[in-house]
Amino acid sequence: xxxxxxxxxxxxxxxxxxxxxxxxxxxxxxxxxxxxxxxxxxxxxxxxxxxxxxxxxxxxxxxxxxxxxxxxxxxxxxxxxxxxxxxxxxxxxx
Numbered sequence: 001x002x003x004x005x006x007x008x009x010x011x012x013x014x015x016x017x018x019x020x021x022x023x024x025x026x027x028x029x030x031x032x033x034x035x036x037x038x039x040x041x042x043x044x045x046x047x048x049x050x051x052x053x054x055x056x057x058x059x060x061x062x063x064x065x066x067x068x069x070x071x072x073x074x075x076x077x078x079x080x081x082x083x084x085x086x087x088x089x090x091x092x093x094x
Contacts (some may be wrong), residue, residue: 002052003042052084065090
């Protein structure tokens with residue numbers, strides 16, 4: 001599971017270095033994310049979709065399907081990545 005807080009500054013942004021280091025230390029010590037309470041670490045900023053899809057492809061864990069519900073513009077982007085990497089794409093709109 002990949003969780004991103006898109007409104008947060010990335011680790012590389014000097015304004016956020018202190019906060020991100022503190023969150024990382026807490027996560028390493030308590031083995032849970034301070035923001036969500038889950039074991040999965042919340043990532044600051046927007047995902048690097050190329051890296052996310054490439055990492056999934058390299059894991060070779062069988063067929064991959066991406067399920068998405070949300071903004072149509074992002075859905076279009078994810079669908080294009082799925083086509084590029086050979087993943088199935090399913091989108092739900094409410």
